[in-house]
Amino acid sequence: MDLNQILQSVDLFEGLTAHELDRVASICVEKRFKPGELITREGATETELYVINEGFVEILLGERFGASARVVVSLGPGQIIGEMALVDQGPRSASVRATSDPTVVETIQRADFESLCQQETRIGYVIMRNLAADLSFKMRHRNLRER
Amino acid sequence: MAIFKVSYVIVGNANPGMILNQDHMPQKGDRVQLGTEYFEIIEVMELVPPRGEFHYIHVTCRPSGKKRKIR
Numbered sequence: 001m002d003l004n005q006i007l008q009s010v011d012l013f014e015g016l017t018a019h020e021l022d023r024v025a026s027i028c029v030e031k032r033f034k035p036g037e038l039i040t041r042e043g044a045t046e047t048e049l050y051v052i053n054e055g056f057v058e059i060l061l062g063e064r065f066g067a068s069a070r071v072v073v074s075l076g077p078g079q080i081i082g083e084m085a086l087v088d089q090g091p092r093s094a095s096v097r098a099t100s101d102p103t104v105v106e107t108i109q110r111a112d113f114e115s116l117c118q119q120e121t122r123i124g125y126v127i128m129r130n131l132a133a134d135l136s137f138k139m140r141h142r143n144l145r146e147r
Numbered sequence: 148m149a150i151f152k153v154s155y156v157i158v159g160n161a162n163p164g165m166i167l168n169q170d171h172m173p174q175k176g177d178r179v180q181l182g183t184e185y186f187e188i189i190e191v192m193e194l195v196p197p198r199g200e201f202h203y204i205h206v207t208c209r210p211s212g213k214k215r216k217i218r
Contacts, residue, residue, distance in 0.1 A: 009150055009168060011201045056167075074182065076167025078152065099182075133195075137203060140194055141154035141166055144205055 003028060006053050006106070010078050012134060015126045023120060024127075027112040031105050033098035039105065040082060042069075042095040047110035050081040050096075055103035057081065060095040069095060073141065083131055086110055153204045154194065155181055160210050162186075173206050187211035 003025045007013045043064040060069040117124025155165045177188045186208035194203045
């Protein structure tokens, strides 16, 4: 499957044209992780957005404040990681650990993303709308867990 | 092709649940594997209206025996 097909299967990019997907693909860099490897650490100041292309990851909370980390959710193909820092530029809110072999992610640097959004404002609008919907979906998931 | 973004929540077990995209609509009574454990789907609901090819689904599961593998 080529990168455009992968991006098409991710709802963060829903509504983009083929040309717009090409532009997004041009700023993606693939990274591979082994099971147990940390993709990002809670509290870190980093600027990438990750899109899970293949495999699964665990989202862990608690490490930053000295507590033992606990898994709060697992994410699989098509899901995104690092979106909060992309929006608010704060530190990582959770650690993310790869759990499958391989775990393959597409990374997008914030600076590249912002530059693309400034050049093509429709791409920026569509992705930011979808990003808000993704955050909402994750909140709904958490709320349903608390029922 | 439709893509189903599914939020799996487990009851009666410490499993934290999972969110993933899959190519089929989950059905009540299906058995799925999440991580190393197997679960039976006891509830399926559309969480929000579909957008384009994407359907947003919530599934509640309980521990079960082996059958279909998700992960």
